[in-house]
Amino acid sequence: MPTNTKTITAALCLFMSAVAVGCANASDTTDTADTRSADQLLGEADRTMKALTSVTIRTDVTAASGGANLSSGRLTTDLKSRCTWKQTTSYGSGVAEMEQIRIGETDYIHPNDVYLQLWSRKTVPAMRQKAWLKSPVSAARGADGLADCAWSYSPSSLGKTRKDNPTELDGEPVIPVKVKDAEFEDISYTYYVAAEGKPYLLRIDYTDSHYRRITRFGDFGDPVDIQPPPAADVLDLSGLPSDES
Numbered sequence: 001m002p003t004n005t006k007t008i009t010a011a012l013c014l015f016m017s018a019v020a021v022g023c024a025n026a027s028d029t030t031d032t033a034d035t036r037s038a039d040q041l042l043g044e045a046d047r048t049m050k051a052l053t054s055v056t057i058r059t060d061v062t063a064a065s066g067g068a069n070l071s072s073g074r075l076t077t078d079l080k081s082r083c084t085w086k087q088t089t090s091y092g093s094g095v096a097e098m099e100q101i102r103i104g105e106t107d108y109i110h111p112n113d114v115y116l117q118l119w120s121r122k123t124v125p126a127m128r129q130k131a132w133l134k135s136p137v138s139a140a141r142g143a144d145g146l147a148d149c150a151w152s153y154s155p156s157s158l159g160k161t162r163k164d165n166p167t168e169l170d171g172e173p174v175i176p177v178k179v180k181d182a183e184f185e186d187i188s189y190t191y192y193v194a195a196e197g198k199p200y201l202l203r204i205d206y207t208d209s210h211y212r213r214i215t216r217f218g219d220f221g222d223p224v225d226i227q228p229p230p231a232a233d234v235l236d237l238s239g240l241p242s243d244e245s
Contacts, residue, residue, distance in 0.1 A: 034195065038161035038177045045193045045201040049153045049217070054078045056219035057151070062212045070211070077149045078224040085147035101132075101226060102149050107140060108229055109133045120144055130235035139237070158182050159189075166195055169202055184208070 036044070049055075056076045062069050073087030085100040096118055099110040110132050116123050120143035127133055140146045164176035173195040181187035190205040200220055206213040228234075 034166065034175060036163075038163040041163065041175055041177050041193045041199065042161065042179075042191060044199040045191065046153070048199050049201050052079060053221050054219065054224045055151075055217055056222075058216040058218075060214045064207070064210050064212055067212075075147050075151065076219065076224060076226075077147070077151055078226075079149065079151060081149055082224060082226040083147060083149035083151075084226055087145060089145070098145060100146050101228060102137065102147065103226060103228055105137045106228075107135045107137055107146060108234065109135060109144075109146070110229075118143075124240065126235060126240070127237075131233040132229045132235070134234050134236045134238070136238065164190075172196075172202060174202055 034041075054077065056074065058074050059072065060069065061071045069090060071087060071089040073085065075083060075085045077083035081102070081104050083100075083102050085098075085102070087098055089096045094114045095112075096115040097112040098115045101108040111119070111127075113128070116127060120141045121139075159182040160180045162178045164178060166173060166175050168174065169192050174192040175195050177191045177193060179189040179191065181189070186209040188207050191201060192203040192205075194200045194202055198220075201217055203217065204213075204215045206215070
């Protein structure tokens, strides 16, 4: 595998792992002085997030040293079979961009040239003549960086937890819970749990010695209307000869 491909794949792995975070309980909490422990807050947040019917997840990954933006993206999903995913990933002097629409067992992929250069599949000139590429979900490969609509929330990390003082996040009252990873000393998380209404998990900050990752959650339970792109803008990869797809 070329060095650039390894770099983009590593960044996408970090990015996609971020897109597998989030779940909590559906109980309402409006207490002024919250008496719940850090572990209780995370448990409620975990159960609430797992009960979601739709969600939008925004993720930004930056370098620990210098703060350079490495990747960013947005996933909107019905948590079943329909979702949209937009991402940008930086490496060297280039930026790979890709937009994905997944409906059932079909992917529609809108890549830029840099993404195609690093794509794990064989490319042909025809792919640059249409805005969207149509491909079965079964053909997706890990290095493609495609999202899974049936996003599953990874419960809060195990480790030493500490409840912080209530604060505000984008105007919303939240209770931060800090978690020190039990296995890796350089890894820590801050979970921001909604202090009013349902205990949604609104944001997770992840840090290690190499990366900083911020994952934001919103649009909880909102209707998701996702449609395929216009047929005239689509190249069906299954219609290409087998040695060209």
